[in-house]
Amino acid sequence: MKKKILVTGGAGYIGSHTVIALCEAGFEPIIADNYSNSEPWILDQLTKITKKKIKNYTVDCTDKDGLKKVFKEEQIYGVIHFAAYKAVGESVENPLKYYQNNIGSLNCVIELMNEYGVENLVFSSSCTVYGEADYLPVDEKHPIKKAESPYGYSKQVCETLISDCLNSNQLTRAITLRYFNPVGAHTSGLIGELPIGTPNNLVPFITQTAAGIRKYLTVFGNDYKTDDGTCIRDYIHVMDLANAHVKALNTMSETGKSITLNVGTGKGSSVLEAVQSFEKVNQLKLNYRIGPKRSGDIEQIYAATELAEKTLKWRTEYSIDDAMKDAWRWEKNLANK
Numbered sequence: 001m002k003k004k005i006l007v008t009g010g011a012g013y014i015g016s017h018t019v020i021a022l023c024e025a026g027f028e029p030i031i032a033d034n035y036s037n038s039e040p041w042i043l044d045q046l047t048k049i050t051k052k053k054i055k056n057y058t059v060d061c062t063d064k065d066g067l068k069k070v071f072k073e074e075q076i077y078g079v080i081h082f083a084a085y086k087a088v089g090e091s092v093e094n095p096l097k098y099y100q101n102n103i104g105s106l107n108c109v110i111e112l113m114n115e116y117g118v119e120n121l122v123f124s125s126s127c128t129v130y131g132e133a134d135y136l137p138v139d140e141k142h143p144i145k146k147a148e149s150p151y152g153y154s155k156q157v158c159e160t161l162i163s164d165c166l167n168s169n170q171l172t173r174a175i176t177l178r179y180f181n182p183v184g185a186h187t188s189g190l191i192g193e194l195p196i197g198t199p200n201n202l203v204p205f206i207t208q209t210a211a212g213i214r215k216y217l218t219v220f221g222n223d224y225k226t227d228d229g230t231c232i233r234d235y236i237h238v239m240d241l242a243n244a245h246v247k248a249l250n251t252m253s254e255t256g257k258s259i260t261l262n263v264g265t266g267k268g269s270s271v272l273e274a275v276q277s278f279e280k281v282n283q284l285k286l287n288y289r290i291g292p293k294r295s296g297d298i299e300q301i302y303a304a305t306e307l308a309e310k311t312l313k314w315r316t317e318y319s320i321d322d323a324m325k326d327a328w329r330w331e332k333n334l335a336n337k
């Protein structure tokens with residue numbers, strides 16, 4: 001029998017790509033989503049890609065009784081917990097929303113795992129826990145810095161919550177993945193990122209500008225101490241990130257190990273390099289302007305990837321060029337939705 005994996009936030013950006021990776025690896029994903037930042041039609045797209053109907057529950061993961069139904073009805077082997085809010089700016093304006101949802105949902109998930117004897121957790125964290133890094137590439141031993149936003153702090157609290165529960169045996173094992181910058185879309189063009197309103201993140205802003213939805217991209221600052229003056233990030237293709245989750249489940253069952261890992265490519269790209277990559281692979285000119293720095297942006301960050309590669313027996317397979325091609329295919333398909 002296939003192992004059932006509960007994917008909270010499974011209709012969301014990273015969640016939906018992970019559902020595909022799970023199916024390909026022979027797991028049975030079960031989605032729990034409240035569609036607060038995703039769309040139910042993504043489920044139909046998943047069916048088109050996987051040729052399977054993915055079992056799904058409409059439920060808010062802070063609703064313990066609602067979520068309990070899933071644990072009761074399904075023999076769950078592991079949980080991948082994506083469900084969380086992720087807009088940094090919004091978290092500054094409405095911190096209660098972020099603490100309540102991001103910490104509350106993890107709390108509920110672990111309580112239910114404990115109650116139903118579910119042993120394996122994969123948790124979505126973020127490189128935001130490192131803040132402005134003291135050295136690069138940043139590795140997992142780097143100190144955790146004071147969070148720049150309630151969103152960032154919610155991820156730090158969740159990481160601590162997990163390690164406390166592991167220490168007290170309220171949780172059996174967990175792999176925490178610190179994501180760098182997820183970009184791109186599934187190569188089918190059927191699923192991808194669905195930003196609500198004006199995108200905050202670079203790649204959806206680029207694709208919306210190319211599609212004519214936005215007039216121009218503002219590059220936030222070009223006088224940083226980097227080669228071309230723009231900020232550097234580690235852009236990882238969402239399918240590579242999705243595969244890391246599958247490998248994390250396999251690692252836990254093979255080794256029984258709990259660990260926290262960076263999930264990035266190890267390669268930093270500047271904002272202008274990202275723009276150039278988009279222009280090159282899609283043979284387009286992007287309308288962009290240099291604007292002021294965005295408050296709270298860190299100058300540069302990219303991942304040390306050795307520990308993840310060794311532990312998960314995983315490597316990235318896609319480049320930023322692949323991601324830009326896939327993101328544009330998705331944006332064009334979205335225009336016809």
Ligand code: UFG
Pocket residue numbers: 086088126127128151152181200201202203205217218219220221231232233271294297298
């Ligand atoms: N950028 C622009 N113009 C835009 C949007 C972004 O120049 O319109 C630049 C940013 O200044 C930054 C880079 O593109 O240098 C990437 O910005 P994103 O907003 O896409 O990503 P961030 O690195 O700021 O944010 C990511 C995650 C967050 C996480 C944060 C931690 O999306 O969830 O890293 O640093 F909190």
